Amino acid sequence: MKVLIVYSSKYGAATWAAEEMKKNLEQSGEAECSLVNIRNQTPPSPDNYDGIILGSSVFAGQVNKKIITWGENHTAELKKKPLGLFVTCLASGETAIGYIESNFPPALLAHAKAKDSTGGLADFATFGWLDRFLLKNVAKLTETTDSRDPDRVKEFVQKFIQ
Numbered sequence: 001m002k003v004l005i006v007y008s009s010k011y012g013a014a015t016w017a018a019e020e021m022k023k024n025l026e027q028s029g030e031a032e033c034s035l036v037n038i039r040n041q042t043p044p045s046p047d048n049y050d051g052i053i054l055g056s057s058v059f060a061g062q063v064n065k066k067i068i069t070w071g072e073n074h075t076a077e078l079k080k081k082p083l084g085l086f087v088t089c090l091a092s093g094e095t096a097i098g099y100i101e102s103n104f105p106p107a108l109l110a111h112a113k114a115k116d117s118t119g120g121l122a123d124f125a126t127f128g129w130l131d132r133f134l135l136k137n138v139a140k141l142t143e144t145t146d147s148r149d150p151d152r153v154k155e156f157v158q159k160f161i162q
């Protein structure tokens with residue numbers, strides 16, 4: 001199974017999630033994965049892949065618009081294949097799932113086999129000054145927070161391939 005993971009990552013947490021997914025999928029012997037960060041690469045056509053995973057980090061409740069547009073432009077092809085949708089963010093539980101439900105198009109949400117948050121990372125050492133300022137003054141976060149969860153990634157991959 002050839003899997004394409006198209007994601008948006010500004011600081012690396014969604015890249016971490018995509019790489020964990022690739023590792024899990026390839027270890028299972030089920031798949032060969034290609035990763036594309038849509039912030040700096042153009043994704044290939046989904047036609048040559050057997051399964052697609054779309055993901056994005058969340059800023060102010062929003063996933064990256066390019067991910068949504070790419071999903072909308074390829075809805076017909078994506079509905080013919082196994083599909084996974086993920087977000088990386090600091091929120092957990094219903095809030096995190098809510099980001100998926102409120103951002104991705106209904107047709108993709110209805111078709112997806114796996115939908116989840118993989119946790120997130122806010123690293124004050126790598127964030128730009130504006131993002132540090134917003135986190136401190138709007139989100140009231142004062143220190144580096146890491147909620148990335150390899151077990152959730154494993155469960156996500158299990159649902160995607162089952």
Ligand SMILES: Cc1cc2nc3c(=O)[nH]c(=O)nc-3n(C[C@H](O)[C@H](O)[C@H](O)COP(=O)(O)O)c2cc1C
Pocket residue numbers: 008009010011012013014015056057058059060061062088089090091092119120121122123127130131132134135
């Ligand atoms: C300006 C700013 C706004 C953010 N807004 C949210 C938010 O609304 N909800 C949330 O759960 N996390 C929020 N986060 C945390 C990011 O989603 C988290 O750091 C994520 O892991 C970043 O992923 P990336 O490294 O792949 O870009 C925000 C972070 C920044 C810097």
